Amino acid sequence: MKSLIKLTLLLFLLPVFGSNLAFAQFEGEIRYAIYNPTNQLGEATGLNVTFTKDRIFVDSNISMNVMAGLNARGILVRNDLNDFVVLTTDGDGLKVAKNELDGLVNLMNRMQGKPENTQRTPFPWDEKVEETGATKQIQGFNTHEFILKGDSPGEKTSVWLTDGIKVNWGLLLDAKW
DSSP states (O other), X not given: OOOEEEOOOOEEOOGGGOOOSSOOOOOEEEEEEEEOTTOXXXXXXXXXXEEOSSEEXXXXXXXXXXXXXXXXXXXXXXXXXXXXXXXXXXXXXXXXXXXXXXXXHHHHHHHTTOOTTOOOOOOOHHHHEEEEEEEEEEXXXXXXXXXXXXXXXXXXXXXXXXSSOOOOOGGGGGOOO
């Protein structure tokens, strides 16, 4: 059976689609409600992303397995301190400096036989993303619909994107993982 997850959300285009370094920084919160129409309970996954001048906070009502033994429900990206704080489901936090994370990724790559500073495999945009041409206004922003194709046949997600919100992605732009 085909699974279709419809996201009727306000999302923003990542700098992959082009960026302008001289822009007004968005500060505020974007709330996501992610629904799966195949879920008979109709429950939504909540995801809140808060942007300030130097920080990005991502919080969710579900926990995710970040790595073996570490479940997290949120992450604070502190561009001004060059680190990340992973919030666990127990209410604790794990602070990781960007250079420590880079070192861990390099170590894991070496253990897997990959050379240090290996470039990630580029995302297959042409295979996985389709622009539908549909547009609509969401919260006063002009948005365009994109279909993201999953790994299983028939698996897809509808996402509405806008380039009307500019944020400072900071450390996330330099991510090697």
